[in-house]
Amino acid sequence: MLPKSMTVIEAREAGGPEVLVAGERPVPTPGPGEVLIEVAAAGINRPDVLQRQGLYPPPKGASDLLGLEVAGKVVALGQDATRFKQGDEVCALVNGGGYAEFCVAPEATTLPVPDGLTLEEAAALPETVFTVWHNVFERATLKPGEWLLVHGGGSGIGTTAIQLASALGAKVMATVGSAAKVKDCEALGAIRAINYRAEDYVEAVREITSGHGADVILDMVGGDYIERNLKAAALEGRIVQIAFLKGSKVEIDLIRLMMRRLTLTGSTLRVQPPETKARMAQAIEERVWPLIAEGKVKPIIDSTFKLVDAAGAHKRIDDPEHIGKIVLAVK
Structure with missing residues (x-):
């Protein structure tokens, strides 16, 4: 049985990394064509920084929480979501909501974790x-x-x-x-x-x-x-x-x-139509996922921070010395 509430990271106002604080919200329910993911890890991206600074508001209907990519296990399915089953390990491109213990994702931009990768590594893939x-x-x-x-x-x-x-x-x-x-x-x-x-x-x-x-x-x-x-x-x-x-x-x-x-x-990715992102997801699974499984492409992880230390993770992405991706470990 799923919990009723979850830990999330909220930006209490526009500003530096210090505005990111832990909060509590209800666990979301997946809608038609969506899956609910119990998040093991979430990737941090430059658009998250811009949103934190108040320069990149989420599109209409998207979560106000930061986080555009997650990896974890599917724990619930919305109507007409048929590709995955509960317990499947996946990573997903989302329009927001990734800095949380649970995140709703469109099934069309949810992909199986590539062979040989951990969930933390998989969380560094979708947005990038x-x-x-x-x-x-x-x-x-x-x-x-x-x-x-x-x-x-x-x-x-x-x-x-x-x-x-x-x-x-x-x-x-x-x-x-x-x-x-x-x-x-x-x-x-x-x-x-x-x-x-x-x-x-x-x-x-x-x-x-x-x-x-x-x-x-x-x-x-x-x-x-x-x-x-x-x-x-x-x-x-x-x-x-x-x-x-x-x-x-x-x-x-x-x-x-x-x-x-x-x-x-x-271009920007976040505001692309769902059908465009779905087409990209299909091409990526066909062309890129095999390269990852073969070890020819791999996510480069600079560092990993706990979810509640999202502020520390954002300080690191603001540091020009970092290389590769920074990841929040949720589970």
């Missing part, structure tokens, strides 16, 4: 893998043999993009902020990691690719990187913007966009 798959392979159509430049190579997104692109036959470069991260990213499959504190990544990309440039650029930095990406891109290159750590309001000269026939695009 969905983001990389959609932006790098669907929107930017990265192909085997092409050059991919990943900004923020040491992040959860970055470490996933490096591994997945390498496993699918692309040649990967990454920008990082320390010599230690250079080694980490090259160990994950990057042909070259560029320490942006020590060298100009535009010049480095030209040198590494023998003047060709990056066919695809995945950028979460923004700011002055936006115009510099136009210089680093190959002819008919595709640049995908997924975040703006250095700001989104910039002045750029778009003549390079025209002259080099570049594509500049971007």
